[in-house]
Amino acid sequence: MEERKWEELTFDCLVCIFSKLGLEDLSIGVPLVCKTWHRASLDPECWKILDFQDMDFTTNSKFIARFNQEYQIPNFSFASFMKLSISKSHGSAIKLTIPSKLGLSFYQDLVLASIECPRLKVLALPTLLRQDDQQIPGLIARWKDLEILEMKWKPILFLELIEEIRANCPKFMGLHLCGHFEGKDAEAIVKCLPKLRSLVMRGSFLRREELMVILNGCKELQEVDVSRCRGFDADDEILKKASSRIKKFACEGSKVEEYYVNGLYGYGNLFLAFIFGDY
Numbered sequence: 001m002e003e004r005k006w007e008e009l010t011f012d013c014l015v016c017i018f019s020k021l022g023l024e025d026l027s028i029g030v031p032l033v034c035k036t037w038h039r040a041s042l043d044p045e046c047w048k049i050l051d052f053q054d055m056d057f058t059t060n061s062k063f064i065a066r067f068n069q070e071y072q073i074p075n076f077s078f079a080s081f082m083k084l085s086i087s088k089s090h091g092s093a094i095k096l097t098i099p100s101k102l103g104l105s106f107y108q109d110l111v112l113a114s115i116e117c118p119r120l121k122v123l124a125l126p127t128l129l130r131q132d133d134q135q136i137p138g139l140i141a142r143w144k145d146l147e148i149l150e151m152k153w154k155p156i157l158f159l160e161l162i163e164e165i166r167a168n169c170p171k172f173m174g175l176h177l178c179g180h181f182e183g184k185d186a187e188a189i190v191k192c193l194p195k196l197r198s199l200v201m202r203g204s205f206l207r208r209e210e211l212m213v214i215l216n217g218c219k220e221l222q223e224v225d226v227s228r229c230r231g232f233d234a235d236d237e238i239l240k241k242a243s244s245r246i247k248k249f250a251c252e253g254s255k256v257e258e259y260y261v262n263g264l265y266g267y268g269n270l271f272l273a274f275i276f277g278d279y
Helices: 011-018 023-028 035-041 062-071 078-089 107-116 136-140 158-168 183-192 208-217 236-245 267-276
Strands: 049-051 095-097 122-125 148-151 174-176 198-200 223-225 248-250
Touching: 011 035, 023 062, 023 078, 049 078, 078 107, 107 136, 136 158, 158 183, 183 208, 208 236, 236 248
Parallel strands: 049 095, 095 122, 122 148, 148 174, 174 198, 198 223, 223 248
Antiparallel strands: none
């Protein structure tokens, strides 16, 4: 059997292969091999998944050092790299994940993404600074095709957020976040997100009453993860309700917890993180 050579691959075939690569390879890998690969790597199809989550943006990052060397960039910034990646997607991006632990304001980056990435289906956000947190509901309303939202912590304006999702995101089906959930939060989830299929609240404070409200009200749920939560024990009624129609239900490590810092945004969440670790 005759061996197929890489240089003989068609342009469309190269694009198909490169579209499965991460942003690091697309930036400092394949485009530097040859002109053909460089041209194929610029196809918007390769930039539909803007996943920055596992990239190293720390001071001693090998990626940043290589990027600066190859492109003669004196000062690298995450905001500039994100802007460059978004521009290469030409509006085709369907997934955007922003890394944690940068300690920066992402509001302007998200505003840019809301304009240049109108087709987003999946959005994953890190812990936001307080001023950014309060702007999220208005931005979410711009992504009409949004299906899944992942947030490190429950935002301050949580009720306003899911109301915007209800009004503007008809395809929405997945909510992943951690925080302190009260009765009004559970009722709002049922009211605004009745077609929710995936709900991940791992590591949250969630009482039994609120959990039952959600399980009874969101009848299309297929995946629920309330593991390592505080506020309830997974008794027979909860397990029976979950097993009756939910394909994947996780509640390992959840139990009633008396010593939870109630009602303090940020401090309550930090308390959870300290006790249970990064969820």
